[in-house]
Amino acid sequence: MSTRTRNARERAYEQLRQRILTLELAPSQRLDENRIAEELGVSRTPVREAFHQLSAEGLVTIVSRGGYVVADMNxxxxxxxxxxxxxxxxxxxxxxxxxxxxxxxxxxxxxxxxxxxxxxxxxxxxxxxxxxxxxxxxxxxxxxxxxxxxxxxxxxxxxxxxxxxxxxxxxxxxxxxxxxxxxxxxxxxxxxxxxxxxxxxxxxxxxxxxxxxxxxxxxxxxxxxxxxxxxxxxxxxxxxxxxxxxx
CATH class of the missing domain: 1.20.120.530 (GntR ligand-binding domain-like)
Incomplete structure (x- = not known):
């Protein structure tokens, strides 16, 4: 993996994580991969990788038919x-x-x-x-x-x-x-x-x-x-x- 690719993934992960922890991305909110990639100025691949890393941490849920949502709070x-x-x-x-x-x-x-x-x-x-x-x-x-x-x-x-x-x-x-x-x-x-x-x-x-x-x-x-x-x-x-x- 190139340094540029790794940096893009890490940047996407850190920014998404902070937005989830500060509720800028609300519990149960559906995550639009294309829109977030555009907002962060990266391609869809590092965003998707960040979603999977956040899913492993329990902050993002992968829905059954594809796509991602912010983990709920209950x-x-x-x-x-x-x-x-x-x-x-x-x-x-x-x-x-x-x-x-x-x-x-x-x-x-x-x-x-x-x-x-x-x-x-x-x-x-x-x-x-x-x-x-x-x-x-x-x-x-x-x-x-x-x-x-x-x-x-x-x-x-x-x-x-x-x-x-x-x-x-x-x-x-x-x-x-x-x-x-x-x-x-x-x-x-x-x-x-x-x-x-x-x-x-x-x-x-x-x-x-x-x-x-x-x-x-x-x-x-x-x-x-x-x-x-x-x-x-x-x-x-x-x-x-x-x-x-x-x-």
Missing amino acids: LHRFRELIEAQHILVRAVTHLLVARATDDDFDELEAAVRAVDEAEQSRDPHAVADTNSKLHILETRLTRNDYLLSMAERVYTHLQRLAFLSFGGAGGIGGDGQDPSLLTHYENVHEDHWDYLKALRSRDVATAERVAVRHVELFQSRIRQFLEMNAVEGLNFSDIPEFGHGRL
Whole structure:
């Protein structure tokens, strides 16, 4: 494969992925291969290859009679994601306490600071993106490739919900003035730093408690967002409960 062809495919993939994660391409929207190729200034081949790569990640669905649609967002998918996240954070916490080095903790601290900076910018995409990268990094530092594959899928799929709940796509808080969003950011900040402190102290019980609290915090934000916003194309008639925390 030539460098030019590879670059065209990578450019198509990155742009399509961002448009899906920021809901510029809406859930269940049919994707027109010709139109997207024209918009991106590439041929149909790299677009088709990008569709297949995104399909492998679960962000695009290949329909039975040909063609592609953006993966939907619904209650069943959300429930599965939260279930997976609860299991994932517990496993990651135990392995980080056992395996992470001081250099690893320094790398995590830099990623936590990146989330803090994104929150200060009030940019929903930046917050969702840096937060996703932080939690994927936590998993990468466990040195377990199977958990990493799971984390990349879970946190990528959660980005669309995070983007919406942080005020993206015209949602409440998009102007950065929603008091509930500012409170949420304060709690996120507290959770991230409490978790890192517990990891550095090798305090697995506290670290696990904070990790679970953090999942429940996000779950609570999603519930609050959906109660205040009618989002076309999303089907959340109920939100599952998991344990007790900031709900």
